[in-house]
Amino acid sequence: xxxxxxxxxxxxxxxxxxxxxxxxxxxxxxxxxxxxxxxxxxxxxxxxxxxxxxxxxxxxxxxxxxxxxxxxxxxxxxxxxxxxxxxxxxxxxxxxxxxxxxxxxxxxxxxxxxxxxxxxxxxxxxxxxxxxxxxxxxxxxxxxxxxxxxxxxxxxxxxxxxxxxxxxxxxxxxxxxxxxxxxxxxxxxxxxxxxxxxxxxxxxxxxxxxxxxxxxxxxxxxxxxxxxxxxxxxxxxxxxxxxxxxxxxxxxxxxxxxxxxxxxxxxxxxxxxxxxxxxxxxxxxxxxxxxxxxxxxxxxxxx
Numbered sequence: 001x002x003x004x005x006x007x008x009x010x011x012x013x014x015x016x017x018x019x020x021x022x023x024x025x026x027x028x029x030x031x032x033x034x035x036x037x038x039x040x041x042x043x044x045x046x047x048x049x050x051x052x053x054x055x056x057x058x059x060x061x062x063x064x065x066x067x068x069x070x071x072x073x074x075x076x077x078x079x080x081x082x083x084x085x086x087x088x089x090x091x092x093x094x095x096x097x098x099x100x101x102x103x104x105x106x107x108x109x110x111x112x113x114x115x116x117x118x119x120x121x122x123x124x125x126x127x128x129x130x131x132x133x134x135x136x137x138x139x140x141x142x143x144x145x146x147x148x149x150x151x152x153x154x155x156x157x158x159x160x161x162x163x164x165x166x167x168x169x170x171x172x173x174x175x176x177x178x179x180x181x182x183x184x185x186x187x188x189x190x191x192x193x194x195x196x197x198x199x200x201x202x203x204x205x206x207x208x209x210x211x212x213x214x215x216x217x218x219x220x221x222x223x224x225x226x227x228x229x230x231x232x233x234x235x236x237x238x239x240x241x242x243x244x245x246x247x248x249x250x251x252x253x254x255x256x257x258x259x260x261x262x263x264x265x266x267x268x269x270x271x272x273x274x275x276x277x278x279x280x281x282x283x284x285x286x287x288x289x290x291x292x293x294x295x296x297x298x299x300x301x302x303x
Contacts, residue, residue, distance in 0.1 A: 012081075012088070012115045013116075015087050015115070016047060016089075016115040016164060017164070019047060019087070020193070020216040020241055024236065025232050025240060025241060026046055026241060026242045027245075028049055029048060029245045030246045031049070031050060031080060032054035032055050032076075032249070033055075033058060033059075033076065034083035037080045037084045037088065038083050040086070040249075045086070046086060047086050047088070047089065048088055048089070049088070049090075049118075049246070050080055050090045051091060051247065052068070052073070052093055053247060054246070055073060056068040058250070064127065064128040065126070066126050066127070067125070069096075070108070074112050077090045077109065077112045077113070077114055081112055081114060082113065087116070089115060089118060090118065092105050092118050093118075093122075094126050094145070095119050097124070102148040103148050106119075106149050107152055110153070110162075111161060115162075115164060117153075118166040119145055119149045119166070120168035120169070120170060121137055121168070121171065121183060122170050123135040123137050130222050130227075134174065136169070136175065139182070142169070142187075146191075149165045149192075150192065153165050154191075165192050165193050165194070166192070166193065166194040166195075166196055166218065167187035167196065168196040168198055172197060172199055172201070172205075173198075173199055180200075181209065181213065184209065184212075188214060188215050192215075193216070194215070194218055194242070195217045195218070196217070197217075198220060199220070199227055201226055203238070207239070210239025218240065218242040218243075220246060221235075221243055221245050222247060223247065256272070256273075260273060
């Protein structure tokens with residue numbers, strides 16, 4: 001039996017639809033836990049994405065090679081979605097199995113509070129899209145996955161748990177750019193809400209993708225990855241709607257922690273850290289105290 005519908009979930013998905021229909025590109029830093037998602041929201045960004053690479057790294061200290069499970073991803077996503085009011089897109093990897101597994105994944109992500117779920121066409125176990133050794137399933141199987149995802153999204157929408165589908169193809173690295181375009185067009189025809197061609201290798205390929213495939217498209221801006229990292233204004237000119245930064249926050253966090261550890265090891269006070277007052281405010285101590293005061297015992301003996 002499903003839990004009660006959270007009105008904020010539908011509201012967040014409506015926010016995402018409005019962003020996709022708006023005139024401007026959406027800059028989307030990707031998160032990995034509830035705290036990083038809250039920081040994205042506090043900084044004024046209109047949406048975020050739960051990165052599978054970053055969650056696998058921070059939750060398990062393991063590579064993004066299919067080692068993290070559906071249950072672990074949904075659990076992490078539920079905490080993230082509960083921490084913010086902005087739309088959160090969830091990395092659903094390959095859907096964790098066949099078409100029935102894909103349907104379960106979409107349902108689970110919707111119930112966790114995600115506004116959209118990404119389903120890709122890699123062969124399981126999948127790999128980070130900018131690393132060597134990845135493979136994709138045949139086109140027919142890829143289309144089957146997307147059809148299952150779109151079907152379940154429609155069923156969830158009818159049941160009051162609105163969720164969009166972000167369709168990703170990794171075929172550029174394995175079958176060439178033309179095959180990746182064919183898959184992206186087919187994903188759109190099936191009903192995907194957002195399209196993502198992973199790891200184009202030139203600006204010309206990025207522009208060709210945007211020109212050839214209708215609908216909102218996502219650009220993956222991975223520092224030192226295979227795709228040119230372009231300014232958001234240029235991405236908007238090309239035709240992208242979302243500029244995702246999948247590992248920027250994780251990389252910045254690791255660098256800052258290593259710096260603090262080096263300082264401690266050297267016997268000095270860590271430099272450039274947040275104040276304790278700032279940390280208390282970010283995690284909600286002030287709001288907690290206000291809420292707790294509403295239920296405080298009145299003075300007196302209580303008789």
